Amino acid sequence: MKVYGIMLFLGLIFVFNGCSTDNTHEKNDMVSGTWSLINVSGGFAGIDVDFEKGKIVWKFNAKVGSLIVANNDGSNAIYNGLPTGTYTYSILQEKDQYYLQINDKEIGGIVVDKSHLVLDQNKTSIGSGADGFVMVLAR
Template sequence: MKKTALLLLLLPSIWMTACSDDDNSNVNDPQAAEGQWKLVNVSGSIAGTSHDFAPGTITWTFDEDANTVTVVNNNTNENAEDFFASGTYDFHFEANQNTPDMCAQSLFIENLELGCQTETATQLVLSQTWADGYQLTFVK
């Protein structure tokens, strides 16, 4: 009986010390997807849009030091949503004010909110689908 009572007292303290502090996660301090990315798909919106692009038709090159993105847009389909004409645009991150809060920071390019950024070694996804917005998918 004493062993059971002691075990019940110790278990909560073991659980408490096993917790990790993830407050220092880089999710709160996003960085731009440095380098060149090829836009391959734009989907979403309330209309259910989906446009595929051949890799290299539209490229975005992020320069984190200058907080700019250079877009080279060779898309000739005027019905396809491709967001930006060729040019260099400023970008920044702001605290996500949207509900549900899918990420801590949203990416803005020229004050256009593109939403949450998810990056792997070969893919970048910008998503604002929580608000019936668009999802942009890029490849390296």
């Protein structure tokens, strides 16, 4: 009888702890929050453009998997990221590298630390490219 009690107790612990290996929400949390696009470099023309913090804002909401972009850049920059709008996003993980997908399309590799997010369009899960842009966003 004690064995059944122990098994029931252990079963309840597993149920209440969520015993799931799905960490999609955790991966999406790595970019969750508000970021300002501060620099874009690369591309075929080899640009390197700085943007005023707060001009181009990307707001990631991990709970619902949405990205809201407010692009208020009035310059004639060749590339300034995504236009204003609402997008869906997810994070794809291949080995130790993470990739950002927006509206189910892979955009590029990402590296995140406490204050910066780097999005490199030259790095994809299927290989590397040459003429993509590298975007640096700051908290």
